[in-house]
Amino acid sequence: MRKYVPKDNVQAKSYYTDRFWVAPRVPREKVEDPHFKAVTKTIGKLAKESYVEIGQLVLHIDATDNFAVMKALKEKCGYTQCSEQSAVDYLAKDNEFELFWQLLNVTEAKRVRVVCRLANGAAIESIEPLFKSANFAEREMFDMFGIKVNNHPFLKRILMPDDWEGHPLLKTYPLHGDEFAAWYEVDKIFGKEYRDIIGPENRDPAKVDRHDTKRFSRVGYEVPFGADISEGETETEIEYSETLLVNYNKKESKQLDERR
Amino acid sequence: MQVANKLSPFFENLNFERDDNTMVINFGPQHPSAHGQLRLVLELDGEQVVKAYPDIGYLHRGIEKMAENMTYNEFLPTTDRLDYMAATSNNYAYALAVEKLIGVEAPRRAQVIRTILLELNRVIGHLFFVATHALDVGAMSVFLYAFREREFAMDLMEDYCGARLTHSAVRIGGVPLDLPKNWLENAAAFCDKVDYEVEHTYGALLNENRIWKMRLEDVGVISAEDALSWGCTGIMLRGSGVKWDIRKEEPYELYPELDFDIPTSDRCDSYGRFMLYMEEMKQSTRIIRQLIPMYKETEPQLMAHAPQYISAPKEEIMTQNYALMQHFVLVTQGMRPPKGEVYVPTESSKGELGFYIKSEGEPYAYRLKCRAPSFFHTGLLQELLVGTYIADVVTIIGTTNIVFGEVDR
Numbered sequence: 001m002r003k004y005v006p007k008d009n010v011q012a013k014s015y016y017t018d019r020f021w022v023a024p025r026v027p028r029e030k031v032e033d034p035h036f037k038a039v040t041k042t043i044g045k046l047a048k049e050s051y052v053e054i055g056q057l058v059l060h061i062d063a064t065d066n067f068a069v070m071k072a073l074k075e076k077c078g079y080t081q082c083s084e085q086s087a088v089d090y091l092a093k094d095n096e097f098e099l100f101w102q103l104l105n106v107t108e109a110k111r112v113r114v115v116c117r118l119a120n121g122a123a124i125e126s127i128e129p130l131f132k133s134a135n136f137a138e139r140e141m142f143d144m145f146g147i148k149v150n151n152h153p154f155l156k157r158i159l160m161p162d163d164w165e166g167h168p169l170l171k172t173y174p175l176h177g178d179e180f181a182a183w184y185e186v187d188k189i190f191g192k193e194y195r196d197i198i199g200p201e202n203r204d205p206a207k208v209d210r211h212d213t214k215r216f217s218r219v220g221y222e223v224p225f226g227a228d229i230s231e232g233e234t235e236t237e238i239e240y241s242e243t244l245l246v247n248y249n250k251k252e253s254k255q256l257d258e259r260r
Numbered sequence: 261m262q263v264a265n266k267l268s269p270f271f272e273n274l275n276f277e278r279d280d281n282t283m284v285i286n287f288g289p290q291h292p293s294a295h296g297q298l299r300l301v302l303e304l305d306g307e308q309v310v311k312a313y314p315d316i317g318y319l320h321r322g323i324e325k326m327a328e329n330m331t332y333n334e335f336l337p338t339t340d341r342l343d344y345m346a347a348t349s350n351n352y353a354y355a356l357a358v359e360k361l362i363g364v365e366a367p368r369r370a371q372v373i374r375t376i377l378l379e380l381n382r383v384i385g386h387l388f389f390v391a392t393h394a395l396d397v398g399a400m401s402v403f404l405y406a407f408r409e410r411e412f413a414m415d416l417m418e419d420y421c422g423a424r425l426t427h428s429a430v431r432i433g434g435v436p437l438d439l440p441k442n443w444l445e446n447a448a449a450f451c452d453k454v455d456y457e458v459e460h461t462y463g464a465l466l467n468e469n470r471i472w473k474m475r476l477e478d479v480g481v482i483s484a485e486d487a488l489s490w491g492c493t494g495i496m497l498r499g500s501g502v503k504w505d506i507r508k509e510e511p512y513e514l515y516p517e518l519d520f521d522i523p524t525s526d527r528c529d530s531y532g533r534f535m536l537y538m539e540e541m542k543q544s545t546r547i548i549r550q551l552i553p554m555y556k557e558t559e560p561q562l563m564a565h566a567p568q569y570i571s572a573p574k575e576e577i578m579t580q581n582y583a584l585m586q587h588f589v590l591v592t593q594g595m596r597p598p599k600g601e602v603y604v605p606t607e608s609s610k611g612e613l614g615f616y617i618k619s620e621g622e623p624y625a626y627r628l629k630c631r632a633p634s635f636f637h638t639g640l641l642q643e644l645l646v647g648t649y650i651a652d653v654v655t656i657i658g659t660t661n662i663v664f665g666e667v668d669r
Binding site for chain 2: 016024025026053089111157169258
């Protein structure tokens, strides 16, 4: 029987897992730092859950509150930089994305991570009016996950070509690309109808054919250009120059023991 | 649009729009001053830039996707390909993120070696910046001098790990090798050399050079608020007067024990940033000099002892059955960190290089996000270039010190 491969997550998986092994969790500590306490107080009920994980405050919020929370963090708590934002794909498990924003307070040297869950197909409000760094970060998130961002000034693919199909960081997207990715150059340069003419074996322009004597040199086994060697190669005698090291004098040449 | 004939040839990168008298030109992606694969679409009014649109993605290799399909140790050599000018800082940032996740600290000797390598890589990255920035602006000879010293630094890296660009010189939990014989002496000699050259060669050639100052002063001015808002870090932020260095503010490795200064500049322009690069090289050599005596006081252990996550030293694997079993499991299956998420920032030579790792307790990271400083510095270009003249465009790209391995990832 063929091995069952789940379609909703085609990423690499460990081939062996102990059935009785339960993964431990990084401890989530209570908020005790005075600065973080003040932050959670300012955010108030907008934060559904707040804890400290590995030295950074984590705030779980609703997806609709993200702009209000960021605004409060920026204007009342001094978080003037949005270092990073992106998403995590939980479509297979919960049909949701997990979005995170990593904020930095330069004067207090503290970091806060704001986390929210966003339903598949829903859009998130852009925080570009608050943090300009979100301009590129949100574009990358849209490119990689297909998450739409409302009120973004220029929501366009950033790393992939504009006419690309699919979003590469989704768990449903295979590491080696899908069919569209495989035929992207052929479709674009020649047209879709050329897929059959070119064929999958010639699709890759970097493919090396050992019988091709027109495009590949065969060091040590040289044959005339265009010769047919599919039946077997003829042995070609090659004469190499032997004058290369004739004048090598070990006494006069010197070897450096140390770097100058 | 253009009509190509023999009298008016077709310029594929030019688009003349007669009605508003602006011209759209395409800068890159194969421009020698584009520092890699930056395509910049510039709308020009005369010689002034009206609109700039940085188009990236020409070097996109899907490194974050690869991280989801590789075990934690497998992925480490891939991080070399982010900021390929100073590869050890990427290795280190990634290793530190995983170490924070699994709660392991590297032994003292590994910390000393790592800190030396990090600072050496900072010098390599800064030398590369000075060289290429000067070349972009037009000072050819500085390029040759700076690359000479960079070669010496890369020789040191080669002596340590055997590679010149893609080092992989850091492992999760420590370093793979001890320093070879005479390495510290060579490093000390290199520090003297760099200090001398920064002062007497690049400094003498550039610092008070009239043309250099005319090209750099008041070019690429960015205010502190804008720098923070655009996500600028590292020298881009310190050049705008914000005293923020992760080595000092959120210290990692041996930096709390070391004595060094964080230079800042209130000039907010390219010249101020250039002076910061020069000063930081001196600070890096100062750090390396302090670390050299610290190395001799350390125990020879190189990798942390955490059998659940990190293989034992080779002699133990070869002699003890249990260490061999652990090693076999770790190599064939990979380590399984606890569930949780971590974001660890480090100060690379370009700025804040951070790794966000989301672990679901599997040997593969559920999500890995690389926070690359150059990515955000590239985003800044769309505002910084507007209103400048075409001659300053290359200066401004140079001053951001972007490297496309980490912009596109």
